[in-house]
Amino acid sequence: MGDRWQVEVDRGVCIGSGMCVNHAPDGFVLDSARQSHPRSPQSDASEPVLTAAEGCPVEAIMITLAVTGEPVFPPEE
Template sequence: MGDRWQVEVDRGVCIGSGMCVNHAPDGFVLDSARQSHPRTPQSDANEPTLTAAEGCPVEAILITLAATGEPVFPPEE
């Protein structure tokens, strides 16, 4: 993919399902309150992180292009 992504989790929306950790264990971790956090706020674009965002049951994961802020997921409608 070649781009750098800014990855955020809206903890007000996150329900702690753990799906993100299952899809991208190198990208996400759950804290003691079962709230998801990206392991690093920026990462190289990668399929597991995108799959985690797409699989989040409440769409709590936000991915933007680090250089421009353009949305990657969820896509603009």
């Protein structure tokens, strides 16, 4: 993929399902309150992180291109 991504989790929406950690354990971690956090706010684009965002049951994960801010997920309608 080659791009750098900005990864954010809306903790007001996150329900702590852990799906993101299952799909991308190198990309996400759950805190003691079972709220998801990206391990790093910026990372190289990766299929597991995108799969985690797509699989989030409440769409709490947002990914944008780090350089331009263009949405990766969820895509603009």
